[in-house]
Amino acid sequence: MIGQSSARRGGALLVTLVIILVAATLFAGCTTGTENGTPGSPDRLSGTLSITGSTTVLPIAQLTAEAFMAENSGADLQVSGGGSSVGIQAVGDGTADIGMASRDLKDTEKGKYPDLVKHVVAIDGIAVVVNPANTVDSLTQDQIRGLYNGTYTNWDEVGGPDLEVVVTGRDSASGTREFFHETIMKKEDFVNTQLEKNSNGAVKQTVVQTPGAIGYVGLGYIDESVKALSIDAGNGPVAPTIQNIESGTYPIARELYMFTRGEPTGLAAAYLTFISGPEGQQIVRDEGFVPLSGNWAAA
Missing domain, CATH: 3.40.190.10 (Periplasmic binding protein-like II)
Structure with missing residues (x-):
């Protein structure tokens, strides 16, 4: 009888320990960061993002990338120039995550890369x-x-x-x-x-x-x-x-773009949201470009 009682107590203790461990794991999952950006984490996002293309958009990309990485130390955003055509081809061919462009897609590019999605980041x-x-x-x-x-x-x-x-x-x-x-x-x-x-x-x-x-x-x-x-x-x-x-009184103005292959997810989506947000658009203005909140109309 004593042996059976001890066994029952040992089994109950084991179950209790398992419950405690499971609860601790679930709690940790709610407070530590992941690549998907779990709320409450100091390092909410991680991974590498390649951005290339227009040298007009380049200063915006470089400075917003630096600010974004300062807030997400696990993120590595790699930014380079080369021109709008280079950026569009790179994202279309899958050699870059985001392609920068200071023009819209040409008809030939629309045909070759039908899944590209355009994101306006500033006016220039x-x-x-x-x-x-x-x-x-x-x-x-x-x-x-x-x-x-x-x-x-x-x-x-x-x-x-x-x-x-x-x-x-x-x-x-x-x-x-x-x-x-x-x-x-x-x-x-x-x-x-x-x-x-x-x-x-x-x-x-x-x-x-x-x-x-x-x-x-x-x-x-x-x-x-x-x-x-x-x-x-x-x-x-x-x-x-x-x-x-x-x-709208200055006659040579246009939108500046970043293109993704399909709708952006994960790190790319978070970065593009950052650019269009208050901090990103302040960087846009500080660099001499026109933020999206401006009352801009093409002349």
Whole structure:
């Protein structure tokens, strides 16, 4: 009888221990982080995310990625440039998780990658820039087109100094070039002497180093090293500023995108939500772009 009673007590103790262990495991599952981002965790997200493409979107991606990783130390976001076409191809082919682009998909890309999903992350203006020594402060859209198609070859033909025009633009992988070609050039050919650069930064550097150069860059690349020209679309010169883009008065503005293959999940979904949230959009504004909350309308 004593042996049976001891056995019963031992069995009851074992059951109690099992219950305690199960409860502890469930409680731990509610307080520690996972790759899916369990609430209450200091490191809610983990994994690697590759982001590539547009050099216009690049500063936004780099800074929001840094801020996102600071809040999620288990996340590793790898960001690189290369141009909009590179980003779209990379995400479409599955070699990147997110493709950055400063233009929408071409018809050929829609056909080749039908499952790509577009996410608007910011609004940007394209600024036409010259060397600060150039006395020209504003141009009409027709004058800009004339400089880029070779109609004008000297700055004195558009009210500037007696100086040869050095036309500088982007290469064929650039979404900024695509938008500029449609909006300003009206799909006319660029002059064959145009210097083609593979990034906004390279265009800017050429303008800084070349007194007669003209170039175009995303709004976020403007600083005191270049002169951003006002553009007259028929109602007087308008400067490329966040306020003028938000009001719709600046004529060269467009949306900036990140593309995913299908609807985003996991880390990609969390990162895109972060960009569109208050902290991400503040970074967008701080970098000289227009946040999504702005009252922007395409001119």
